Amino acid sequence: MDAVSLRQTARVIAHSSSLSVRNTFAAVPWWLWLAQVLLTSFFAMAFFAYVADFAQNPEVTVAYVVLGNAIQAVAMVTLYSVANLPAIEKHVGTMPVLISSPTGLFTIFVGMSLFQIMAGFLTVAVSMGYAVYLFGLDLSAMHLSVMVVVIVLTSFSMAGLGMMIGAIGTYLRTGMIIASVVSYIGLVLCGVNFPVHYLPDWLQPISYGLPLTYAVEAARLTAEGATLTEVFPQLRMMLLLGVGMLVASYFMLKGFERMVRRKGAYEAF
Amino acid sequence: MSPPEDAPPIVVERLTKVFPGKRKRPDKTAVDDISFNVEKGEIFGLLGPNGAGKTTTIRMLTTMLIPTSGVAWVLGKDVTKEEVAIRKRINLVSGGERGLYYRLTGRQNLRFFSELYGIDPKTRDRRIEELLQLVDLTESADQRVEDYSRGMKQRIHIARSLVNDPEVLFLDEPTLGLDPEIAREIRALIRRMAGMGTTILLTTHYMFEAEELCDRIGIISEGRLVALGNSLELKDSVNNATVIHVETREDPYEAIETLEGMDGVIHVNSDRVPGRFIVRIQVDHGSDLLTEVNEAMRGLRVLRIGYDEPTLEDTYISLVSGHER
Amino acid sequence: MNVRASYAAFRQQMTHFLTDPQWIIPSLIAPFMFTMVVLMIYQDVDGPVVLQAVLGGGVLGMWGNTLYSSGWSISYDRYNGTLEPLMTSPTRLMDVVAGRSVWNTLIGLSNAVLVFVIAEIMFRTGVGLANPAEFFFILIMTLASLASIGLVFSAFFVLTRASSVLMSSLEFPIYVVSGAMFPITILPDWVIPVSYILAPSWGVDAMKIAALDGYEGIGLGIAGSLAVMLLLTAIYIIMARWLFKKIERNVRSYGTITRF
Numbered sequence: 001m002d003a004v005s006l007r008q009t010a011r012v013i014a015h016s017s018s019l020s021v022r023n024t025f026a027a028v029p030w031w032l033w034l035a036q037v038l039l040t041s042f043f044a045m046a047f048f049a050y051v052a053d054f055a056q057n058p059e060v061t062v063a064y065v066v067l068g069n070a071i072q073a074v075a076m077v078t079l080y081s082v083a084n085l086p087a088i089e090k091h092v093g094t095m096p097v098l099i100s101s102p103t104g105l106f107t108i109f110v111g112m113s114l115f116q117i118m119a120g121f122l123t124v125a126v127s128m129g130y131a132v133y134l135f136g137l138d139l140s141a142m143h144l145s146v147m148v149v150v151i152v153l154t155s156f157s158m159a160g161l162g163m164m165i166g167a168i169g170t171y172l173r174t175g176m177i178i179a180s181v182v183s184y185i186g187l188v189l190c191g192v193n194f195p196v197h198y199l200p201d202w203l204q205p206i207s208y209g210l211p212l213t214y215a216v217e218a219a220r221l222t223a224e225g226a227t228l229t230e231v232f233p234q235l236r237m238m239l240l241l242g243v244g245m246l247v248a249s250y251f252m253l254k255g256f257e258r259m260v261r262r263k264g265a266y267e268a269f
Numbered sequence: 270m271s272p273p274e275d276a277p278p279i280v281v282e283r284l285t286k287v288f289p290g291k292r293k294r295p296d297k298t299a300v301d302d303i304s305f306n307v308e309k310g311e312i313f314g315l316l317g318p319n320g321a322g323k324t325t326t327i328r329m330l331t332t333m334l335i336p337t338s339g340v341a342w343v344l345g346k347d348v349t350k351e352e353v354a355i356r357k358r359i360n361l362v363s364g365g366e367r368g369l370y371y372r373l374t375g376r377q378n379l380r381f382f383s384e385l386y387g388i389d390p391k392t393r394d395r396r397i398e399e400l401l402q403l404v405d406l407t408e409s410a411d412q413r414v415e416d417y418s419r420g421m422k423q424r425i426h427i428a429r430s431l432v433n434d435p436e437v438l439f440l441d442e443p444t445l446g447l448d449p450e451i452a453r454e455i456r457a458l459i460r461r462m463a464g465m466g467t468t469i470l471l472t473t474h475y476m477f478e479a480e481e482l483c484d485r486i487g488i489i490s491e492g493r494l495v496a497l498g499n500s501l502e503l504k505d506s507v508n509n510a511t512v513i514h515v516e517t518r519e520d521p522y523e524a525i526e527t528l529e530g531m532d533g534v535i536h537v538n539s540d541r542v543p544g545r546f547i548v549r550i551q552v553d554h555g556s557d558l559l560t561e562v563n564e565a566m567r568g569l570r571v572l573r574i575g576y577d578e579p580t581l582e583d584t585y586i587s588l589v590s591g592h593e594r
Numbered sequence: 595m596n597v598r599a600s601y602a603a604f605r606q607q608m609t610h611f612l613t614d615p616q617w618i619i620p621s622l623i624a625p626f627m628f629t630m631v632v633l634m635i636y637q638d639v640d641g642p643v644v645l646q647a648v649l650g651g652g653v654l655g656m657w658g659n660t661l662y663s664s665g666w667s668i669s670y671d672r673y674n675g676t677l678e679p680l681m682t683s684p685t686r687l688m689d690v691v692a693g694r695s696v697w698n699t700l701i702g703l704s705n706a707v708l709v710f711v712i713a714e715i716m717f718r719t720g721v722g723l724a725n726p727a728e729f730f731f732i733l734i735m736t737l738a739s740l741a742s743i744g745l746v747f748s749a750f751f752v753l754t755r756a757s758s759v760l761m762s763s764l765e766f767p768i769y770v771v772s773g774a775m776f777p778i779t780i781l782p783d784w785v786i787p788v789s790y791i792l793a794p795s796w797g798v799d800a801m802k803i804a805a806l807d808g809y810e811g812i813g814l815g816i817a818g819s820l821a822v823m824l825l826l827t828a829i830y831i832i833m834a835r836w837l838f839k840k841i842e843r844n845v846r847s848y849g850t851i852t853r854f
Contacts, residue, residue, distance in 0.1 A: 377606075384598050
């Protein structure tokens with residue numbers, strides 16, 4: 001990629017990310033958006049915290065559940081927003097324009113995801129705050145820098161998954177259905193609220209194919225004071241899965257883009 | 270105050286609608302003191318540019334909006350207070366493809382809306398069959414509306430608006446965005462309905478459509494009714510205007526600029542057709558400007574020049590642009 | 595009430611649901627997955643906890659479905675351009691929404707049954723109801739009260755532009771205070787009154803009394819809880835009427851529904 005096209009790409013990314021910011025706040029005032037980010041993660045956490053509190057299961061403590069949910073919150077914000085991008089475009093009716101622009105869908109979607117990923121970081125910071133100050137999660141042994149790395153990689157790998165779902169969404173009626181199903185599967189399979197070994201044996205391999213499982217594992221280790229080297233295996237898996245999914249989504253988008261152009265599916269939703 | 274028993278189906282008196290401005294923006298007067306009547310079985314057209322107040326007028330008459338001042342009676346009932354009584358006996362078609370349940374079939378849509386009007390089941394089933402025949406959709410009645418073509422959607426819209434056998438039918442730009450052939454079908458349908466005694470009020474901004482369909486036309490501009498009558502009367506009402514028709518080979522843009530500034534010229538519009546440019550100059554009656562026009566066209570190859578009868582479009586443009594000044 | 599129009603709206607909603615399966619997510623899949631998570635956490639705990647979770651799963655499903663489908667009820671018409679023909683018809687908007695709301699609640703019920711069956715197969719919960727007849731009677735009353743909340747929601751959501759945000763923001767708070775998965779008595783004291791103003795909480799409590807031997811709950815007994823629920827339901831219906839009047843007034847005065 002030469003310098004000119006690199007600058008062009010950067011401009012498209014900057015422009016489309018500011019566009020998605022404006023899109024978000026055109027429909028919803030900023031305070032309501034913030035309230036949603038702050039409250040949704042709180043109540044989701046509270047729900048499972050009370051379940052854990054009521055169950056009195058020694059392995060699944062309130063602290064166990066709230067940490068899992070904090071990570072799940074950032075993972076889901078990223079997944080949904082990235083996966084939803086093509087659907088929003090279709091809804092707004094700009095899809096034909098985007099496809100006919102020389103930049104390609106991939107660059108535009110990367111730009112549009114930036115803001116959402118930032119929102120994801122806000123969510124996780126807030127969720128961790130709830131977990132520590134309201135639900136008694138003990139993070140005194142944690143190295144903050146390690147947790148930051150874990151969270152960035154979590155977001156990255158979930159964005160990869162979201163891109164893949166979004167790519168399918170450009171072709172199918174809506175990627176949101178798949179995104180929701182995947183997010184609920186994540187809730188059950190990835191050790192968010194209870195250890196993976198509770199699951200039937202035949203389900204566990206699926207758990208280890210999903211980046212969220214490693215994210216939650218790494219976060220739990222980090223909370224107990226693990227160093228970067230100690231969580232390296234999990235981080236490596238997230239990175240691998242994230243890159244793999246991004247590459248896959250790139251080719252899927254290219255392929256579907258061609259298919260959309262051939263069949264004109266961007267109007268048929 | 271209420272109209273006499275034998276009053277026309279639509280009576281509008283000094284109707285005004287002001288929308289309060291949002292967020293410190295000034296109030297917007299969408300409809301400004303308009304009055305007119307529509308007789309039984311008449312096709313009445315409201316003609317005007319976008320944002321002139323056509324849709325707002327229709328919304329007030331269909332009880333969707335409460336007038337800020339003035340009164341309107343539809344079928345002898347007050348649109349502000351007797352909305353339910355009116356709704357049973359009228360119906361509305363809005364242009365465009367929206368306004369149907371896409372996941373339901375054509376027949377299911379008709380059935381659903383029939384139920385909302387409380388049509389008794391026997392009449393309902395018979396009428397649905399008749400309506401499907403009327404709009405020529407009997408064969409695709411059990412297909413989902415999302416699979417319909419534009420023209421089919423528009424036709425099922427019209428069928429939907431007839432489920433309660435309305436005495437007054439409001440059509441808000443019924444041929445908007447339709448290709449000429451489908452638009453022609455829809456117009457034929459409208460005429461057929463008027464022939465059956467339905468009173469029709471329609472809005473459009475297609476001149477020829479108004480001229481072809483409407484018994485009388487009201488021209489509305491910036492919320493005000495600026496002219497009212499049949500198309501001949503309307504043309505006469507701006508009889509002070511004569512039209513000079515010029516056709517040239519070259520682009521006469523300089524000549525147009527000169528003419529626009531000239532005394533006695535009301536309006537100039539030009540059109541480009543393959544091989545020539547057509548300029549229509551509306552001039553004050555009595556001011557014989559043929560020589561001046563000729564002068565302005567000097568240096569251009571003039572293919573034709575002469576006086577012409579004003580068309581409804583000329584009239585419309587002169588009325589609407591006259592109002593803007 | 596215009597029963598024929600409501601029934602037509604009920605059928606319309608049914609057709610929509612059956613031809614557009616994406617509603618299955620908020621109404622069936624989500625609560626089902628939550629129930630699975632809760633069952634997993636509860637699996638080593640003895641006693642009627644598991645039955646409580648299964649019952650609770652059904653309640654979550656009914657709630658989630660009421661919230662989402664009713665929230666979209668009028669918004670869908672607005673989006674679809676059908677609000678205009680609906681409003682020009684002589685039928686009151688509330689009667690249309692009421693029919694749809696009843697269908698939505700029934701879908702919630704089907705979710706409850708699904709949770710029941712799956713829990714039975716996967717976890718061998720051995721669910722037996724202490725008083726089946728009473729249980730089903732209360733269930734139907736609870737469904738009715740949920741439908742009335744659906745009416746309030748659909749009117750309320752359509753009055754604000756931010757309805758979709760509100761809708762998804764309300765999901766978990768309602769799950770927390772509904773008393774579905776755990777007794778509301780373990781919540782902080784100041785949260786409990788919120789739970790009490792939600793009519794279905796009382797129905798859930800009554801259902802648990804009928805289903806579980808030795809369950810005491812809020813303490814008003816079946817008859818007392820039912821009475822409170824019916825009273826609250828009546829208040830909801832009055833509120834819904836008022837909100838729908840307001841919608842009609844907004845539309846007719848300003849030409850739009852939302853004014854803020």
